[in-house]
Amino acid sequence: MSEKPIARLAVIGLGMATRPHLDALEQLRGTVAVSGVFNRSPAKAEAVARQFGFAVFDSLEAIAADPATDGIILATPPNQRAEIVAMMTAAGKHILMEKPLERTLHAAQDIVTRCETAGVTLGVVFQHRFRAAALRLRELVNDGSLGELALVRAEIPWWRDQAYYDVPGRGTLERDGGGVLISQAIHVLDLMLSLTAPAQSVQAMTATTAMHEMETEDFATAGLRFANQAVGSVVATTATYPGAIESLVLDGTKGTAVLKGGALHVCWHDGTREELGEPSGTGGGADPMAFPCDWHRDLILDFAQAIQTGRPPAITGREALRVHALIDAITRSARTGKQVEVQKV
Incomplete structure (x- = not known):
């Protein structure tokens, strides 16, 4: 039985x-x-x-x-x-x-x-947090192996064709609440925040490129400052044909970790290296669901x-509010053209 x-x-x-x-x-x-x-x-x-x-x-x-x-x-x-x-x-x-x-x-x-x-x-x-390479990166951050985190870089060069945004409501404020930030980049931004100190301030811009006709942004970029005074950058888009694998780079005082899709590469300052996983797709191309169900x-x-x-x-849910607060700050900064503080949640 x-x-x-x-x-x-x-x-x-x-x-x-x-x-x-x-x-x-x-x-x-x-x-x-x-x-x-x-x-x-x-x-x-x-x-x-x-x-x-x-x-x-x-x-x-x-x-x-x-x-x-x-x-x-x-x-x-x-x-x-x-x-x-x-x-x-x-x-x-x-x-x-x-x-x-x-x-x-x-x-x-x-x-x-x-x-x-x-x-x-x-x-x-x-x-994305459940990928083996992401879990290993979390271990390296938590046990101090990378040293003090100094610089963070997130890049999401994805692609969605116009047919994707022609679906009624998709990419609108009324249904989705935004474009690439809240619908696609949110995954990498959440993973980033789960590994760093809280984001403290943002200077950003967003745009809708010639690739799409849509209400909201298909491109966003931001400079970040974290609560521990580390700095970082975000570039996210769905206008890069045919779409590439997203990456998250953490530069620490003892080593640099590059998480690209499902692959982790670590270069230690003593010259040694570590590699784990494979750069598997996570839905960055024409098929948004082109990834395994394991995670x-x-x-x-x-x-x-x-x-x-x-x-x-x-x-x-409480933890997920951090990425919502960051997206809110990026949006506010892009709208005003000014550096803004990230709301504490």
Whole structure:
């Protein structure tokens, strides 16, 4: 007889972003159960249910009322989150939410506060943190191997064609809350902030290039100063054809670590080197979902174990507010042309 699953999750929203979630849940079958799926398009829900052998919920209310559902994976567009979060927290359902939490820092803070007040677990899908190379880099930072962090460089040279932005609502303030910063670069920026001191101030500019017709930015660059007085830079775009692998470089007083996709290269000041992983894609090219589901699998398993044990998940909603605050600061600085302080969260 198989063991009882450690958690039963419902999946809400079945757009492009759920592909790795569904594949990961298939790998976790028996450990993490799927109580059912829901989508605004019943036909889409039925198709996914047939493919994976899941049940279908006919309403959000049915999920909230289901005693067998411990929590949800919420993968709707950002502008649909608040109402669903209100319903699920009232029902005591734990929430694993696709990035971003919401369209603005203030709205994201409201979601985090609501979940904390209700006593439900809120996890956020920043799967880049679960790559083996990123985990090794975290070890090197935490144990002091790199020395004092002096300089940070993040580069996201991705590509999205015009058809991507022709999808109704995509790249708009009303649905997504922004462009490349909140929809694509947010992953690398979150990973960066998980390895550095808090970002303190920003000087930035954003633009929409000739590559796209869209409401929001497809290019952003910023100079950063961190709380420990380290400095850094960010360049993010979806206008670089055909798209390249993103990179994060940490320059410490004892060594320099270069994380490029799933590969880590470390050059120590004593002349020795360390390499780990391969520069696997993370969705920077024409297919935004061209990456394995392993990182989602480990993240979902961590969230399920957090529900089971009562501990916080690896990436909490409160922690995710840091990257929202940074994106807010970059946007404000670009709008005013001035250096701005990053709001403390």
